[in-house]
Amino acid sequence: MVLHHQEAGSGHPVLVIHGGAEDASMIEPQARALAGQGCRVVWYDRRGTGRNRTGDWPTDRGDQHADDAAELIRHLGLAPATVVGFSSGGVVALALAQRHAGLLREVIAWEPAALGMLPDADATHAAIMAPVEAHLSACPEDWEGAWRVVLTVLSEGRADLGSPEVRAALRNAEPAVRDDARQLTRRAFGPGDLPAGLVTLAVSERPDPMHLDIAERLAELIDRKPVRVPGADDHEVYLSRPDVLATWIGARRS
Structure with a gap:
């Protein structure tokens, strides 16, 4: 099943994955801001969300979401794609890197809500x-x-x-x-799960303790410290100020 999606811009392919309680319409300003940076940007409603309310609920802590994203990349000819995932969408992006690394150029996980990485x-x-x-x-x-x-x-x-x-x-x-x-945020990753050099963990300038703890534990798996994004002052900056992350991602490519 190819999920409902939208597309804007041209250039380097970027797939954007929304977080919990969000859908494609809510991240459209962020996606279009990325398109303004010279990218071909695709964003979509995750399975069970928005216009993809199939009732076919994932039960595997992210594998189905990762496979859905991989199918979309293949269907649209986006490979090798940069994938940007926000919050629990960042967990999906990491699962995509674990399961389908060959389709990807880079994964940017914004404050991924992988509570499974925490002690206890x-x-x-x-x-x-x-x-x-x-x-x-x-x-x-x-x-x-x-x-x-x-x-x-x-x-x-x-x-x-x-x-x-x-x-x-x-x-x-x-x-x-x-x-x-209930289940996606419980996902954990271990040594060898995330391909070396493929993943960037991004956080705000002053992340809350839980998001920072998760990011730092994930960073130990890839031997790359989390990047603090200038001007990002909130976990949901991608909803409130889409220019911040778009400018930062665009600068990384220049």
């Missing part, structure tokens, strides 16, 4: 998900409410649940909880 990963994940599962037990199928609980837990109560960004994300609440929160 299972306990950490269980603590995050406990109130979410409690909410779903009390209110079955209330995925929007469950996603609000996820945001509340991760932000330690600081999330603005009425913001336009959160309201936009609620349309993808079910895949965000069923796929990203």
Whole structure:
């Protein structure tokens, strides 16, 4: 199955992978900003999300998502492609590097949400998900409410649940909880999983401790320190200020 996708620009091929509770429409400004850097950019709705709400939910912590991305690269003749993945989309990008390195020129994983890399990963994940599962037990199928609980837990109560960004994300609440929160973020990588020289781990100038810890543990596997992107002041800078990462990625190619 070739997933619903969009394309803009010409030049070096770039595949963009969105994060949890996002879809192609939400990362379109970032994709078009990258196209403005002289790239042929393709972005898409991940399986179960946006216009690809097939109900065929991945259950393998990212393998199916990686294979979907590989199929899209082959179908569109993008190889060798640069792949840019955001947050849990960064986990997909890393899984793609692990499973389909021959299709890729580079993988840029932006603050990948691979909680499986943390010490006591299972306990950490269980603590995050406990109130979410409690909410779903009390209110079955209330995925929007469950996603609000996820945001509340991760932000330690600081999330603005009425913001336009959160309201936009609620349309993808079910895949965000069923796929990203429950299992994709639990993925871990070990020695030899990530090809040497292929992966770049990118973080904001002042990343939060969890994202930095994950990035540094992944960096040990590839012997390359995480890169702090100038001007990137937030985990979701790719949604709020797409020029920041587009300029940085464009400068890397010049």
